[in-house]
Amino acid sequence: MMSKEKRRVPKLRFPGFTEDWEQRKLGDFYTFKNGLNKEKVYFGYGDSIVNFTDVFHNRQIYSSTLKGKVCVNKKELENYKVKEGDLFFTRTSETIDEIGFPAVVMEPMERVVFSGFVLRGRAEKYDPLANIFKSYIFFTDNFRSEMKKKSSMTTRALTSGTALKEMCFSYPKDLEEQTKIGEILLSLDKIITLHQRKLNNLKLKRKALLQKLFPKNGEGYPELRFPGFTDAWEQRKLGEIFEYLQNNTLSRDSLNYKIPNIKNIHYGDILVKFNEILDGSNKDIPYINPDLDLSKFSKSLLRDGDVIFSDTAEDDTVGKAIELQNVNAPFILSGLHTIPCRPLIPFGKGYLGNFFNSNSYRLQIRPLVQGIKVSSISKSALKDTMIKYPKNLDEQEKIGSLFQSITKMITLHQRKLKHLQIQKKSLLQKLFV
Structure with missing residues (x-):
């Protein structure tokens, strides 16, 4: 007796969705284009540009997150124009681990182009993926592993539109299921960002106190001091x-x-x-x-x-x-x-x-x-x-105690952040095929 064909479904799924996921190649839906290459003199002013860092550090791209500027003519603007739903991958970097990181344009864009360090994927006829889902599906271990295999490494790591077109991925046809998956990961990302921001603020606070609670060179008193202590150090x-x-x-x-x-x-x-x-x-x-x-x-x-x-x-x-x-x-x-x-x-x-x-x-x-x-x-x-x-041991201990409390808070946020990142990694493997 022949064995039943293995179903293409994720390990973890929202209630009400039962159909098998579809498997296709990226090239079935998206055409890929290299970005704009300009000399350094053209950068720093003009139109907004999607750079490597915009793609590598962000899963979703918004106008407000774009920092780079480049001066382009009308023809270049039309040839390299960015629009909502465009799918970007990092194209080249010093390490192969940074190749093929995806990001998706989440809103309409006016006068925005993209650089030669990224590849743009665009669905000319039909896009089967909801934008929010599209920004997470390409982070599974299987996809990342295949991306590394299909990328080349000489003096720099490099991938191409030809390689990306052959990359396989699986997705549910139901846009509602795609949206639910994207939303839960997006909400987790927002929590991670919040904890990262709190952690960064605590580190900055600690750094500032290290400067203010101890005297500067040539001085006998610190800039900031606990009440009741006045003697020179x-x-x-x-x-x-x-x-x-x-x-x-x-x-x-x-x-x-x-x-x-x-x-x-x-x-x-x-x-x-x-x-x-x-x-x-x-x-x-x-x-x-x-x-x-x-x-x-x-x-x-x-x-x-x-x-x-x-x-x-x-x-x-x-x-x-x-x-x-x-x-x-x-x-x-x-x-x-x-x-x-x-x-x-x-x-x-x-x-x-x-x-x-x-x-x-x-x-x-x-x-x-x-x-x-x-x-x-x-x-x-x-x-x-x-x-x-300070000669007073009590003042010394107050300084030590203050830093200890800040260090404990930093450690707590680091642990929470690590736990959230592990949770996200687990969901990325269980919510996708």
């Missing part, structure tokens, strides 16, 4: 009030996340993973492999209040510092390309981690950095940098 060299501890040079191969042992702070994690205050119980701190002899580091086990600098980086993050808190068993060591140090006088909890990443301190580090491709800073250079602090 102290200023001392790092070498006068800190002692250096010993770090190890263990590579990633000597670390793991499964076998409990002494933990290790790698410089790469300081630069990428960790905030200014690092909780010793953080699960992202790896363990040192148990077969290694660490006896010579017994006097360099870290404790609360210790500070670790990253002494190298491939960009201007060199010298980024973290302050350790809640260091309990298992103990922690400072690893490859790090400079661990311990304050010889008391500091308020959370103060140092934020001061060392403020403009007041970072501006001191920049002239001391050496290297071209890889930047580095030495222990001897750090010794002469100046540390500014």
Whole structure:
């Protein structure tokens, strides 16, 4: 007995829709055209233009979102004119992962053309897809995977109208079902955008406070201060009030996340993973492999209040510092390309981690950095940098506490944003065939 033909339906579907989806090639409905190529002198004024960034960063294109301008003549305007319903794909980029990103023109356009970095798809006779649906259907894993296979890569990644015409996609014939799918994804995108905006605002607020809560170079008072504190701040060299501890040079191969042992702070994690205050119980701190002899580091086990600098980086993050808190068993060591140090006088909890990443301190580090491709800073250079602090520990702790609360809010929004992005990715796979 012959097996039944497999139905072409999505895993997740709105009630009331039961028909199989149609499978067709893009070329069955859309003709593709390369965009306008002009010399740089023509850009910056004139008519609006749909650029690579408009397509890559937006699923839907509106007149209000277009930022670029280009001067064109009447013939060019007619040949490269944009209209509602046009489907755009990114055509060329430095990486193949950025090729074939779609966006759809969602409203009538007046005097708008499109650039040579994108491809325009236009349905001359019949367009089977609702605009809002069209802006999401080409983000499934299957379509993205096929897009990469059909794109070429030499000095730049490139796709073409010929390749796009052969790309297959599936869709429901019922426009109401298309609209429902598009609307639920659009509403999720709006929530994601809202959380991204809140996250960006919190980061900007934190950046502003890092500039205002610590004195600028040559000044003894900060621009912004908690009520009740009026004394001038102290200023001392790092070498006068800190002692250096010993770090190890263990590579990633000597670390793991499964076998409990002494933990290790790698410089790469300081630069990428960790905030200014690092909780010793953080699960992202790896363990040192148990077969290694660490006896010579017994006097360099870290404790609360210790500070670790990253002494190298491939960009201007060199010298980024973290302050350790809640260091309990298992103990922690400072690893490859790090400079661990311990304050010889008391500091308020959370103060140092934020001061060392403020403009007041970072501006001191920049002239001391050496290297071209890889930047580095030495222990001897750090010794002469100046540390500014209020003598009152309560004021220090208030500063640390304020930044801690902002960091917690940033982390909360980052987690929520990541959850929403995972949810969207899941829906993109389940709502489409």
